[in-house]
Amino acid sequence: QVQLVQSGGGLVQAGGSLRLSCAASGRTFNSYTMGWFRQALGKEREFVAAISLWSGGSTYYSDSVKGRFTISRDNAKNTVYLQMNSLKPEDTAVYYCAARFGAGGTAQSSLYDYWGQGTQVTVSS
DSSP states (O other), X not given: OOOEEEEEOEEEETTOOEEEEEEEOSSOGGXXXXXXXXXXXXXXXEEEXXXXXXXXXXXXXXXXXXXXXXXXXXXXXXXXXXXXXXXXXXXXXXXXXXXXXXXXXXXXXXXXXXXXXXXXXEEEO
């Protein structure tokens, strides 16, 4: 069992930056691929980014955030981060971290085993 506790988020003006954190319980954090998803009001949950098992592992991004967002992880702290720069109003959503046992980043939410509680990110124009 893995528990994911998110922090960060909030309200920021367009062009600003925010960093989300997701801390995982347990001793096997480096056995999980980690991902970030988001869900805007009235829309389906969508993939944002993923990182494979190791801190220097492969990363994957949706086209909408590539070049603006950076996913990273610190296995010593059991934490994954999402650094969000050059934020746009269309980035407004509830953001979720997720854990998938094993290697291989994927944008398919159904393949993730555990989810964080979600955190609101609001970008004002």
